[in-house]
Amino acid sequence: MPSAWIEAGFSIAAAQVRGKELVVWRSPDGQVQVWDDRCPHRSVRFSLGQVVGDRLSCAYHGWQFQAGDGRCAGIPAHPQMLPPREACARTWPALEAAGMIWVRLDDADVPPPGDDALPGSWHFCRSLALARPVATLLPSLSRLGWHACAPAAWASPDDHLRAFALEAGLDWCMLHVWTRATAGSAAMQRDHADLRALRTAIETSGQEH
Numbered sequence: 001m002p003s004a005w006i007e008a009g010f011s012i013a014a015a016q017v018r019g020k021e022l023v024v025w026r027s028p029d030g031q032v033q034v035w036d037d038r039c040p041h042r043s044v045r046f047s048l049g050q051v052v053g054d055r056l057s058c059a060y061h062g063w064q065f066q067a068g069d070g071r072c073a074g075i076p077a078h079p080q081m082l083p084p085r086e087a088c089a090r091t092w093p094a095l096e097a098a099g100m101i102w103v104r105l106d107d108a109d110v111p112p113p114g115d116d117a118l119p120g121s122w123h124f125c126r127s128l129a130l131a132r133p134v135a136t137l138l139p140s141l142s143r144l145g146w147h148a149c150a151p152a153a154w155a156s157p158d159d160h161l162r163a164f165a166l167e168a169g170l171d172w173c174m175l176h177v178w179t180r181a182t183a184g185s186a187a188m189q190r191d192h193a194d195l196r197a198l199r200t201a202i203e204t205s206g207q208e209h
């Protein structure tokens with residue numbers, strides 16, 4: 001089940017999973033909504049729009065689509081008009097786990113990790129965009145001493161860092177990394193340096209062959 005980390009307190013954001021462009025937004029009841037990032041009216045990106053109550057309002061003509069089923073619920077320029085039935089956003093099942101948002105794009109997606117994958121006291125460190133297919137990332141992590149600690153979760157050799165891998169596109173992926181260190185601490189700065197070195201090690205591994 002691919003994941004995305006999005007800053008706490010967000011209301012709307014663009015994301016990309018396996019090359020698919022998505023919009024992620026939170027409705028007032030706290031539920032995360034993940035939709036195709038295209039308005040069904042004229043294909044403008046939903047992520048340019050805004051959240052209005054429990055609806056996502058498109059930036060172009062202002063059509064409003066409701067949380068949950070994604071149906072068009074209002075056309076401000078024609079308030080008396082019944083929205084066409086086919087005016088419906090493509091929605092995807094999503095949930096939050098281990099501090100991240102997980103979306104199910106097909107039945108082959110593995111379930112998100114349980115609470116044990118990320119203890120509550122850990123902090124988000126950073127996301128790494130890596131010029132590597134996700135299929136080659138996991139063997140690289142293994143070679144560098146990382147190990148699987150829970151479904152979809154990887155731990156650094158000293159278990160100071162935990163990482164979740166996301167297939168963002170055919171030839172690139174994201175690694176979302178969490179740490180035991182507190183924000184702004186010297187330990188967090190060391191984590192950032194370690195992750196820069198990790199990126200180099202991953203992106204150069206295999207190039208010598």
Ligand code: FES
Nearest residue numbers: 039041042058061
């Ligand atoms: S393109 Fe979205 S309302 Fe027209």
